[in-house]
Amino acid sequence: MTFKYWQNHALYWRDFILDLIFPKECVGCGQEGSWLCPSCYQKLEFSKVQYCLNCKTENNSGEFCPNCRNEYYLDGVTIVGNYDDKIINHLIKMLKYHFIKDVAIILGNYLVDFLQKTHNLPILKITKIPIVIPVPLHKRRRRWRGFNQTKEIAEITAKHFQLKINATNLIRIKHKKAQAKLNEEQRLKNVAGCFAWRGENLTGANIILIDDVVTTGATLNECAKILKQNGASQVWGMVIAKG
Ligand SMILES: [Zn+2]
Ligand SMILES: [Zn+2]
Known part of the structure; x- marks a missing residue:
């Protein structure tokens, strides 16, 4: 095992764990906690026709x-x-x-x-x-x-x-x-x-x-x-x- 191998390995796991703990953000306003916060959900419109x-x-x-x-x-x-x-x-x-x-x-x-x-x-x-x-x-x-x-x-x-x-x-x-x-x-x-x-x-x-x-x-x-x-x-x- 080379240093490079372990370094890549560590980077992989770091990214993996960051992905896991990275907070969800509302796609509308960026507020943390969910992919769509309740107030942005309320603003969604339905097809009018x-x-x-x-x-x-x-x-x-x-x-x-x-x-x-x-x-x-x-x-x-x-x-x-x-x-x-x-x-x-x-x-x-x-x-x-x-x-x-x-x-x-x-x-x-x-x-x-x-x-x-x-x-x-x-x-x-x-x-x-x-x-x-x-x-x-x-x-x-x-x-x-x-x-x-x-x-x-x-x-x-x-x-x-x-x-x-x-x-x-x-x-x-x-x-x-x-x-x-x-x-x-x-x-x-x-x-x-x-x-x-x-x-x-x-x-x-x-x-x-x-x-x-x-x-x-x-x-x-x-x-x-x-x-x-x-x-x-x-x-x-x-x-x-x-x-
Ligand atoms: Zn929002
Ligand atoms: Zn027709």
């Missing part, structure tokens, strides 16, 4: 309009917040790229508050009690990240509204390229065949599919296709923000 994801015609719920409905398996997508909001943007990035699981709790509560305060939700539009399903990650990616952020958000939502949750039977069977760099047509091809349902028939079930961010809706729509092929009646996407 919902619209057909395809043609952007506004409505109350995010349902696809009569003109666009036939092009989708999904019935609609409800968007909770604004990706332009610096705090929301920051929290989603922390969750996705910095593996900070506690942030999922903040975003899960934010989604619950949205549902409670706005009453603008697919749960009210569909009569039969829905099942909450998170958009799954491929197991390789889940292992790498340590958790599935959408599952954490879905669990908080389901628990609060005492809804059934199924986080195990919709699975991602293919690990494809990240969608971020692709255009709309490429996204559709990229997600085709990525998901499978490994559960009982969903005959007549209404589903709320949870994801963190929606862009074109290609991923949610591919999940909806699989769920409807397995008997689901309505499938609604519910996301924290539109990217």
